Amino acid sequence: MTFIWLIEEIGEFARILRSKEISITDASEELSDIVAWTSSIANLLGIDLESAISKKYPGVCLKCKSNPCVCSK
Numbered sequence: 001m002t003f004i005w006l007i008e009e010i011g012e013f014a015r016i017l018r019s020k021e022i023s024i025t026d027a028s029e030e031l032s033d034i035v036a037w038t039s040s041i042a043n044l045l046g047i048d049l050e051s052a053i054s055k056k057y058p059g060v061c062l063k064c065k066s067n068p069c070v071c072s073k
C-alpha cells in the first residue's frame with residue numbers, strides 16, 4: 001500500500017512538471033513527499049537508506065572514482 005502512495009506522489013510531481021509555469025514551491029513539496037514515502041518503504045523493508053545511498057553513490061564519479069570527475073580529461 002505504501003508503494004501506491006509513492007506512485008500517487010510521483011503522479012502529483014509529474015502533473016507539476018507538465019504545467020506551463022512550474023512552481024518551485026509545489027515541486028519542492030512533491031519531491032519531499034516522494035522522498036518521505038521512499039524512506040517509509042525502506043523502513044518497512046528494514047533498509048538503512050542513508051547507508052544504501054552512500055554505498056551506491058559514494059560522492060565520487062562511479063567510473064573514474066574521482067571527485068571532481070576526470071573522465072573527460
Ligand SMILES: [Mg+2]
Pocket residue numbers: 009012029030033
Ligand atoms: Mg503530494
Ligand SMILES: [Zn+2]
Pocket residue numbers: 061062063064065066069070071072
Ligand atoms: Zn569520472
